[in-house]
Amino acid sequence: MRRLPVYFLLDTSGSMYGEPIQALNNALSGMINALRSDPQALDSLWISIITFDREVNEICPLTELAMFQLPEISCPQSGPTHTGKALEILYEKVQVDIIKSTPSQKGDWKPLFFLFTDGKPNDLLVYRNMIPKIKSLNFGAIICCAAGALADDSLLKELTNDVVHLDNADTTTLKQFFKWVSETIEQGSKSQGTGESVALPPPPSEITLVI
Amino acid sequence: MSIKTVKSTITGNTYQYIDNGDPKSGTAKNVYFSPDRKYVVAIFKEKQDHNQKERLKKITTDYLSRIKNNEGGNYYLDEIYRWPTDIIEDNGQTGIIVPIYNSKFFFNKGYANQDLIKGEEKNGKWFASASFRNKLFPLNLDQSELGKWLNYFQICVNLSRGVKKMHQMGLSHSDLSYNNVLVDPLTGSACMIDLDGLVVPGVFQAEVIGTADFIAPEVLASKHLGKTDPNRKLPNRLTDLHALACLIYMYLLHRHPLKGGKVHDLDTEKDDLLSMGEKALFVEHPTNKINKIKLNQIKKWDKYWADTDKLPYTITGPYLSKLFEKAFIDGLHNPMQRPTADEWEIALLKTTDLMQQCLNPLCDQKWYVFDNSNTPKCPFCDTKHKGTLPVLDFYYQFKPTVWKPENHRLMVYNNQYLFQWHVDRNITRNEKLSAAQKVPVGYFTFHNNKWVFVNQKLTSLKDLTEDKEIAIGEMLEITDNKKILLSKEEGGRVILITLANK
Numbered sequence: 272m273r274r275l276p277v278y279f280l281l282d283t284s285g286s287m288y289g290e291p292i293q294a295l296n297n298a299l300s301g302m303i304n305a306l307r308s309d310p311q312a313l314d315s316l317w318i319s320i321i322t323f324d325r326e327v328n329e330i331c332p333l334t335e336l337a338m339f340q341l342p343e344i345s346c347p348q349s350g351p352t353h354t355g356k357a358l359e360i361l362y363e364k365v366q367v368d369i370i371k372s373t374p375s376q377k378g379d380w381k382p383l384f385f386l387f388t389d390g391k392p393n394d395l396l397v398y399r400n401m402i403p404k405i406k407s408l409n410f411g412a413i414i415c416c417a418a419g420a421l422a423d424d425s426l427l428k429e430l431t432n433d434v435v436h437l438d439n440a441d442t443t444t445l446k447q448f449f450k451w452v453s454e455t456i457e458q459g460s461k462s463q464g465t466g467e468s469v470a471l472p473p474p475p476s477e478i479t480l481v482i
Numbered sequence: 483m484s485i486k487t488v489k490s491t492i493t494g495n496t497y498q499y500i501d502n503g504d505p506k507s508g509t510a511k512n513v514y515f516s517p518d519r520k521y522v523v524a525i526f527k528e529k530q531d532h533n534q535k536e537r538l539k540k541i542t543t544d545y546l547s548r549i550k551n552n553e554g555g556n557y558y559l560d561e562i563y564r565w566p567t568d569i570i571e572d573n574g575q576t577g578i579i580v581p582i583y584n585s586k587f588f589f590n591k592g593y594a595n596q597d598l599i600k601g602e603e604k605n606g607k608w609f610a611s612a613s614f615r616n617k618l619f620p621l622n623l624d625q626s627e628l629g630k631w632l633n634y635f636q637i638c639v640n641l642s643r644g645v646k647k648m649h650q651m652g653l654s655h656s657d658l659s660y661n662n663v664l665v666d667p668l669t670g671s672a673c674m675i676d677l678d679g680l681v682v683p684g685v686f687q688a689e690v691i692g693t694a695d696f697i698a699p700e701v702l703a704s705k706h707l708g709k710t711d712p713n714r715k716l717p718n719r720l721t722d723l724h725a726l727a728c729l730i731y732m733y734l735l736h737r738h739p740l741k742g743g744k745v746h747d748l749d750t751e752k753d754d755l756l757s758m759g760e761k762a763l764f765v766e767h768p769t770n771k772i773n774k775i776k777l778n779q780i781k782k783w784d785k786y787w788a789d790t791d792k793l794p795y796t797i798t799g800p801y802l803s804k805l806f807e808k809a810f811i812d813g814l815h816n817p818m819q820r821p822t823a824d825e826w827e828i829a830l831l832k833t834t835d836l837m838q839q840c841l842n843p844l845c846d847q848k849w850y851v852f853d854n855s856n857t858p859k860c861p862f863c864d865t866k867h868k869g870t871l872p873v874l875d876f877y878y879q880f881k882p883t884v885w886k887p888e889n890h891r892l893m894v895y896n897n898q899y900l901f902q903w904h905v906d907r908n909i910t911r912n913e914k915l916s917a918a919q920k921v922p923v924g925y926f927t928f929h930n931n932k933w934v935f936v937n938q939k940l941t942s943l944k945d946l947t948e949d950k951e952i953a954i955g956e957m958l959e960i961t962d963n964k965k966i967l968l969s970k971e972e973g974g975r976v977i978l979i980t981l982a983n984k
């Protein structure tokens with residue numbers, strides 16, 4: 272009935288070229304397969320993937336998990352990171368995609384938003400401009416993942432408190448990160464504690480959560 | 483990879499497990515397999531405090547022996563529960579020994595079109611949900627995994643017995659959901675897992691409020707209150723009964739009893755809290771229709787089962803319909819009214835006596851419950867029944883010469899068996915039956931264009947209408963309005979035959 276929309280914004284700027292983009296593709300397909308083996312996720316999850324470098328591409332519009340086909344993600348050999356522009360596209364898409372509750376129809380669950388980047392926004396002005404707008408969309412969670420030494424945690428912290436820093440973007444680290452992402456997505460269907468609900472499951476020990 | 487040996491803190495027994503550095507892992511435990519794959523060693527990630535250890539001890543000693551030493555002990559321990567049997571200590575960490583899951587609870591094939599979940603566990607959700615049964619759904623389950631409608635009644639019987647036994651022992655599950663039940667439709671099996679979290683009265687309070695979809699309305703409606711507030715409702719025996727009713731409804735009808743079209747709040751979270759909690763309303767409430775499922779708002783994969791006009795809860799027959807009404811109308815906000823696990827078990831078993839095989843070989847459900855009409859048809863594929871259908875109503879002797887109806891009926895189909903629990907009022911059909919009591923006493927068959935009953939074991943069977951004794955090895959013809967005495971012994975029943983669909 273209700274859908275749980277999940278948006279992935281993935282950095283495909285020049286610095287991802289080579290091994291990192293391979294690792295990202297690998298980890299993503301691992302995550303999609305894990306989700307496609309989970310009957311609860313299949314019941315409600317809708318996924319969208321947007322990549323950004325100089326250009327922003329909605330490579331997968333919001334699609335039901337069972338129908339979802341993961342394309343191979345590629346990136347240019349060099350070029351800037353237009354994170355701000357990506358947020359602009361996200362802002363537009365979310366407004367069109369999300370089914371809002373009306374008195375006669377149940378709306379979607381609050382969408383989740385995962386941002387993965389290995390650098391810092393080259394369009395800082397646009398980026399900062401978009402932050403309040405993105406926040407106004409009322410996401411269920413915004414989680415940023417900064418991979419490698421060049422990623423700037425403090426800029427990401429302006430967008431959300433949940434910033435995960437990965438020391439590098441190799442296959443093992445990314446796999447673990449996306450496993451954690453799928454656990455975060457699946458959380459709603461698990462047993463609930465008697466106390467206040469915790470927003471995120473503990474991240475795997477190899478990842479530093481910047482809070 | 484290495485084999486480790488660990489020692490019980492209770493019995494001194496030793497256990498072995500294979501540590502390959504990559505255990506199966508849940509939220510609370512890491513799980514390792516024994517070299518002979520008969521049991522697993524499940525080690526808690528967090529240190530267990532005194533109370534938690536006390537609880538584990540009670541579960542693995544007192545409660546285990548109570549199950550073991552009572553009637554049906556083997557049935558419960560082999561079939562219905564994966565009950566922890568011992569506690570171990572390993573480098574300061576606490577662990578439990580649990581018998582390994584039966585191999586029938588792993589997918590042989592899984593999805594029809596790919597191998598992604600082949601060999602994975604059969605979590606109950608796969609079989610509660612409607613999408614996976616829809617052949618057009620891209621990830622539909624293979625037909626060989628789905629079983630027949632009759633199997634889902636068996637699953638529910640097993641589940642009800644599992645809950646019944648816990649409640650008899652004074653335990654409540656407190657987090658009953660499809661995640662904690664493995665299901666195998668092919669054999670009609672259900673197995674309750676993850677039992678180390680049981681609420682043991684006096685020792686341990688509930689740590690969880692349950693899993694979305696199964697949390698009782700009163701628990702959700704009071705969730706904002708502090709744990710010590712007198713109005714705060716935490717999981718207990720009666721909330722288990724709500725979860726059980728939801729599970730049974732979902733396994734039989736593949737939709738949720740409370741998730742309908744009514745919007746209570748424009749905020750999704752608030753709306754959900756209200757529609758499952760304080761404002762919860764049965765989607766098939768006979769008079770208050772505001773929460774009826776709106777088919778145009780349902781995922782296309784789920785529409786078939788979501789259609790409550792085409793497949794209302796009443797297709798589950800008279801006994802279960804009554805219990806669904808008790809659970810979701812009378813008892814939804816009045817926990818004391820909820821049917822007990824025992825009532826569910828009895829109603830489910832009686833319903834299986836009303837089931838008929840669909841004559842359409844392509845029918846997906848293959849079985850349906852006789853609708854008490856003179857022209858029965860399958861509600862799933864609309865195929866009409868061809869030929870006469872004998873309906874047997876049971877009567878018991880109230881006092882000499884006065885026989886009263888039992889409110890129990892048996893539908894006859896070709897090659898159907900009759901059992902002791904039909905014949906003798908003193909025998910209840912439950913897990914305590916001995917092997918001898920499970921042997922049929924005779925069978926019905928359609929022979930030379932006539933319905934007959936062949937007597938295999940009944941020593942005092944009598945055709946009252948024709949005033950004729952029927953010896954073992956003989957048969958009697960089943961005709962309209964005939965009365966038959968099944969046994970002259972105390973408790974022996976009389977059956978009255980009606981031929982439907984003439």
Ligand SMILES: Nc1ncnc2c1ncn2[C@@H]1O[C@H](COP(=O)(O)OP(=O)(O)OP(=O)(O)O)[C@@H](O)[C@H]1O
Nearest residue numbers: 506507508509510511513522564580581582583676
């Ligand atoms: N008795 C068993 N036989 C075979 N496999 C088992 C057994 N018990 C546990 N497992 C495997 O280990 C995994 C984790 O176990 P379990 O679910 O009991 O742990 P948990 O930490 O309590 O998890 P959760 O509460 O998140 O479900 C299970 O998903 C299952 O694959």
